[in-house]
Amino acid sequence: MRVDLFDFDLPADRIALRPATPRDAARMLVVRGDVLADRAVSDLPNELRAGDLLVFNDTRVIPAQLEGTRGEARIGATLHKREGPRRWQAFVRNAKRLKAGDRILFGEGVEAEVADKLDTGAVTLDFLGDEPVEILLERAGRMPLPPYIAQRRPADAQDRADYQTMFATREGAVAAPTAALHFTDRLMAGLAARGIEHTTLTLHVGAGTFLPVKADDTDDHRMHAEWGRIDAATAARINATRAAGNRVIAVGTTSLRLIESAAAEDGQVHPFEGDTAIFITPGYRFRGSDGLMTNFHLPKSTLFMLVSALMGTDRMQAAYAHAIAEGYRFYSYGDGSLLLP
Template structure:
């Protein structure tokens, strides 16, 4: 399909630069397969789901993966955004001012953190080898900042509030360089209300990569190369999800990251298998969903892979109408913005 079919005009003032407080006071647009759009709030979620439904969250934790430094022995400023872990000391990173970096160069970041640019990849990224004996997580805590999306970072500086704001309450496993933002709206109060209504919850892990922010440069979706991300679904989790669905419950993915991993792990009969490894699944209209029955997600960028995903779930014309409704109704967009509940 043509990528421009997923475009729309968003007024700049609709881009949220900070989340609302409390988190569950964010607005939520409810979109069914047909009928009117319904304007609610995230705190209303217990009334919008049924006992036995399962919300599936991503428990990845965002690391301070944005680094600023200089090439050793020179004045060239180098920026690095870590993208995907290769081993205990190596990360693939997108490099700013990459034309000044050669394989074998040492880059000196803040806090005495250094890395060797070991290998350049076809997309222009580099494998960075972090020097020293301290775990890379310790080095990043010392030298890195939270990797806010470009549409926020381009309008204001990262600050200490983002260390909390850009992390979900479920964050437990280090490795993401972008937040699974649909889950940013949840609070302890909301989780208690959901449990009291008989709505279940499960966790999986998908370490979101910086590639999620890369624009689709191809003119046709068939020519776009999707980035890979590492994920895991434990055997016990898969078994409980299958049992809940067999009992009549719906599987509602909280965020496109959870959805993509569930669909990567789905068998042809719709059951979910345990999973561990990389996934580069690219979901576009025409895809047959097997594992999920609904999706809670924020509002996405025009012509993005995530706009294509929600269009695959609900239909392109339905989603375009929903987005125009959200713009007209002054919903807040993107990572720190409002939410939607999509129920085909």
């Protein structure tokens, strides 16, 4: 499928640089079949039905962006996938100045050795010393804001709170599952009062989520793998919800991708633990998910392809055109959408 089918023009002033305050005050475009409705995230309890199950990603973002040196060369690294207790794959700026065995000094006593340079363009780093890597990153790392925000302002102390969801308990992500950034205790209480349930899974989002699709055809694009887990209790709740005739609504594309990775042909979701590189494009038959709450995505991105697979490409192009015309805020800190096929 041609990648340019998923292109659209987005004015730069539509890119949100900070989240709405309070979080559930963000706007929400409801796309129900061919019908569009302008709502707020706080209206979500009125847009769902008793018995619906919201599935959140409980991953926690780590300060995975590092700046260092090797000799005279300045090296920037964004960790994106854990390979072991002290080993991470990273996207590296100035990687051509590195070879296996080189050591990078990141400051604050944090040092890593280049283990390998991969054909994907990534570099494998082994962090030296005895302290847990999480402690090293807290000391020397910065929150890895998406490139479209980082190009316009630096990460700051406020992002340490803003770029985490209220469900974030399991460290390992280098990007937030941003649809869940809109949720508050007040909103969760409103959902519970309407009989809308929730559960969690874990997908450690990698920086590959922001990589552009450089191929002209979707068949030629290679997805980066991310680690995820659905435990037996969560799988059982998803299956019981659908067996009762109720809907499973993924909160975020990360939750949806993991549910679909764990779903069999008959729609049963099984416990899952491991890597997924699922790439969902139009023509895909959804097996474990009935709807999606998500933010607005980049042109020609794998995530815009995913929402087009769920709702139809023409329908999503029309919905995004409406959102742009009505002043919705886009991307990680932007407004949300509720997509119900």
